[in-house]
Amino acid sequence: MSTRLLRWLPMLALLWVAPMVAQTPPASPNNALQTAKDRPIDIQHLRLTMAVDLPGKTVDATAFIQFQTLQELSTFRLDAVEFEISKVEVAEGNGGLKPVKFQHDGDYLDVELGSTWPSEKAGTLQVTYRVRQPRDGLFFFGPTPAEPTIPLMVWSQGEAITNRYWIPCLDHPDERQTTELIATVAKGMDVLSNGRLISRKDNDNGTTTFHWSQSQPHVSYLITLVVGKFAVVEEDWRGKPVLMYVPPDRKDDVARTFGRTREMLDFFTRRFGVDYPWEKYAQVVVEQFSGGGMENTSATTLTDRSLHDARAFLDSDADDLIAHELAHQWWGDLVTCRDWAHLWLNEGFASFSEIIWNEFKHGPDQGGMVLLNKSRQAIAGGKDKPIVDRRYADPREMFDARAYPKGAWVLHMLRAQLGEAMFWKGVRHYAMTHRFKSVETSDLRRSLEAVSGKNLERFFYDWTERPGSPTVSVVTTYLPDTKQLKITIRQTQAGEAFHFPLPISVVTSTETSPLSLSIAVTEKEQVYFSSPLPNAPQMVLIDPQFTILATMEETKGRDLWKTQLLSGPTFISRVRAAEFFGKSGQPADRELLAQAFAGEKSWGAASEIAKALSASGGEVCRDALLAGLKSEQPKIRRAAVTELSKFVGDAKVVAALKTLLQRGDASYFVEAAALRSYGKLNQPDVVAVMLPWLARASHNEVIRAAALSGIGDSGDLSGLDALLEWTKVGKPREARQGALLALPRLAKKGNATPELQKAIIAAITKALTQPGEMPQLRRDALLALREMGAAAAPSLETLEAILAHDPSFRIREEARKTVEAIRTKGPIPVELTKLREELDRVKKQNEQLQQRIQQLEAKGK
Known part of the structure; x- marks a missing residue:
């Protein structure tokens, strides 16, 4: 999943x-x-016959289960959470169904067979039950006064252990059975389930019955039910239907x-x-x-x-x-x-x-x-x-x-x-x-x-x-007297050494094939000497095909890094060289990064070089990123726009991003990146720039979410009303998520008063507790409360209730982390935030000044 x-x-x-x-x-x-569960019975086939009431959020069902005992037993247990069970019947072998006693504690159905059955005996179980608006596993949707466009729909989600909320089953990944699902729904609805559609029949009472059959065994959590109105597109692949709903x-x-x-x-x-x-x-x-x-x-x-x-x-x-x-x-x-x-x-x-x-x-x-x-x-x-x-x-x-x-x-x-x-x-x-x-x-x-x-x-x-x-330190040294490479390898992580082969490619000439080495790394520290090389190496590439999951820390000569940056044959070789030069800050190294960025054809590598440019800073790097705004590849334009956010207060960057936002871009994502970056530039007009973009719909609301994020980063409390408005039910959910995540940043950077903080906490808490709210938005609300720190203390009672009663494991986990953060970590003082920003600004100005002095000195020589 x-x-x-x-x-x-x-x-x-x-x-x-x-x-x-x-x-x-x-x-x-x-x-x-935790280990695999015991299996007292083997379920061989499960047939679910159900009537699905979408407006009523209920399912009336009969589960017909064919099974075989795997041990001698008189009772067995199925997972069945919060069912309303009206009847349980059992048949021995091919005999008729007879009512039996059962116990249901809200989580499990215990079936009493009436006698002791031997192992390997076949039987049939039939459970008649109702599921009413289940808390998990089966999710109903429909229009509300606040959101009248939500369609009538239900879908299931069984992984890991939540199909037990609507199917009586052994809800474990080692239990397989063939399945059928026969669902009756209002006419005009489609039903999708596992396997092959056997029949679709319109009934006289305004309903339609769909019969799906999965003839090959599969595990319980993979059983699915989806009901709704869809456009269905069908294609064929090797005689099998390929369907899109x-x-x-x-x-x-x-x-x-x-x-x-x-x-x-x-x-x-x-x-x-x-x-x-x-x-x-x-x-x-x-x-x-x-x-x-x-x-x-x-x-x-x-x-x-x-x-x-x-x-x-x-x-x-x-x-x-x-x-x-x-x-x-x-x-x-x-x-x-x-x-x-x-x-x-x-x-x-x-x-x-x-x-x-x-x-x-x-x-x-x-x-x-x-x-x-x-x-x-x-x-x-x-x-x-x-x-x-x-x-x-x-x-x-x-x-x-x-x-x-x-x-x-x-x-x-x-x-x-x-x-x-x-x-x-x-x-x-x-x-x-x-x-x-x-x-x-x-x-x-x-x-x-x-x-x-x-x-x-x-x-x-x-x-x-x-x-x-592993964390691997590799020091490469060329020994001219013997024409050998000395390679020192250290694993610096705590604990014992990992064992792995470390591939190394050595290029000594553009006219000959690289020398391929493989060092068997088995110790925390090893030294390797190569055979004599024909020439001094031009490139020494450590794990050039990216085959070891490790944090690599390389030490070697600058010329080797330079050639690797400009001519490295693989994606990772160029990226690692860019990371090396991004830490330098030297004018010549910035020029190299600018050259590499301009010449890079791979958008992924260009994005990583863009990060190195912004990390290095200075006018040369800034200008390289500004040039990147003209790239024909939208992903490279997006990377350039994103990294320009690091050049806070730079007039050229401010002007370029304003121009981009005024003229627009073919890509949603470039415009969204420009809005986010502009919001981080500490400009007095950020809110004014962002607000018009809230009128623009886009793919998954990337534009509005970015504009709301920009308002949050601005620290301008004049934008608070807009953020609060966009947290409300009725606004697109993805935009609401953006507003929720922006609120803590606005509160901190804008030094919000206690009264404003209370309003922010109230808005976030309301979104968190909205009935039927999607889990992604609720998780973002929890993250927002966490970022508010001690100021979110008024939400603790709500969070404790979530910890005690919410059916979602993920939500409970996020709530636990949020409670811990509120109780143990106060908010970052606004004064400290502003001091950090001022220090960053001074550092950037100093770097630009140093570069200007070096340029003047170079002209004077």
Whole structure:
């Protein structure tokens, strides 16, 4: 599942930074050891027959469950949360159903068989029940007086353990069954579920009954129900339907948003070496989805933020999200983690599939950009706990940076160490051996070992059983007397050494092939001497293909860095050189960065060089970024605009951004970046510049959110009324999120009075407690309260109630962090904030003055 959509959608990246790749919380050794649950019965088939009342937010259902006992028993338990159960019946073998006694405590249904059944005995269970506006798992939507355009709709979300709120089941990832869903809804509605549509029948009473059948077994959390009005676009892939369900007014966006789905099906089938396993592939776009997407078997649910209009598609798409969820149809659906400690086998493979899709579709530079972003997330979010961790309070704790980006990096490193052919041969062996089964990490290791003949225990120990990743210092020295390279490698992280091969490429001439070295790193400190080289090295590239998840700290001569910046053959080699020169601040190094930025064709590398330019500062770097505003690539223009925000008070920057905002840009995202950057330049007219942009609708409200952010950064309290207004129900949700996140910054920078702070806290708390509010907005409200510090103390009673009663694990976790922040951390004094800003301004002016003096001295020579 992609619960943190913003990795893929730029607008969301701006609005919600606490996603699926959130940092791992500190280790909690007091949590109980979690293992796969016992299975007293094996559910073989589940048929759900239901009437869905959308306005009434109820489901009346009968669950028909065929099972076989796995042990001798007289009772067994199913997960069934807050059902209104009217009847439970059981049949032995092929016999008739008879009522039996049962107990239901609100969480579990305990079925009494009436006698002791032996193991391997077949039976049938039928449960008649009602679900009324469930707190989780099944989400109803409809118009309200404040939001009359919300469509009637219901969608399910079962991962990790929430289908139990509407289906009586064994809600664990090691229980598989075939399923049917027969749903009767108001005429005019569509129903989507797993598998093949058997029939669609209009009834005399103004209803329609849909019958979906999933003939291959799948796990309980992947069962799906979506009901609503949709435009349905159908395509064909190798004789299987490929379906897109979208809001009726967004049909024109289908081709540009989903137009590469069949190409992805071709690519993944070929790359994985395993045919797409299900009877169809559907993607349904729903109202206010709780994350980015959910890989329900054969029927992925997606957020409506994934749809792109023509202007948004200039420099954005949802391909990574679509590829991620499609890859799950193999990794997570066909082969599923046995318990949540091994979640990375689902999410790591899906996240890795984003990497290989980008490599295939866009080339190695874009693949490198995806790898770089995931490496940063994996290193930051995987410090404290290992990927495979059995101590957690709730399975949803496992959906973090360890399972997603770090899991992807583990697979990427395996691919590099085994080689493409051997790695994919092992992956196919893993899939074919365990298809329609649940797996643990050792199953993947054994498959890769079986085909490669290599012992991978140490690899899996380092990267899945240990927390963290290595910090590697590499010092490169050329010894002219012996014509050798001396390479000193130190691992400076705490604890024992990681074991990994360190690839090094040495270029001694443009006319000869590079010398490829591979050093087996097994100690905390090692020294390596190369064979004699024909010439002094022109480039020494450490891990040039980016195959080791590590924090690299290189020391080598400036000329080596210069050649690497301007001529490095790989994305990561040029980025690392840019980072080196970005720390310099020397005039010659700034000129180099400007030259590299102007000549860089890869938008990803150009974006990283732009960061180095702003970090270095000075007129040369500023002018290079200003020139970048004219790039034909909107993503490079966006990067330049974003980094110009660091040049606070610079008249040329102010004028350039004002001009851009006056003339506009073809890209939503460039305009949004310009608004955010202008808001950080400490100009007296920020609020006046921002307010007109609040009238402009855009893709996922990126424009309004940016304008609201600019008001927050301005510190101008004349903009407070606008921010408060845009937190209200009825405004677009993405814009409301932007207003909520901007309020704490405005309060701090503007030195808001206690009375104004109370108004701000009241507005944030109201958004947090609005009935039926989307989780992303509620999380942003919690983050805003956290940023307010001690001033948010009046919200503590509300937060305590959320901690005690809110059904959402993620919301409870964010509320806990917010309570801790309010109680332990006061707000940053406004005087300190202003002092820091003044010091930054003086530092920047001093750097500019030093550069001017150096230029004058150079002219005088």
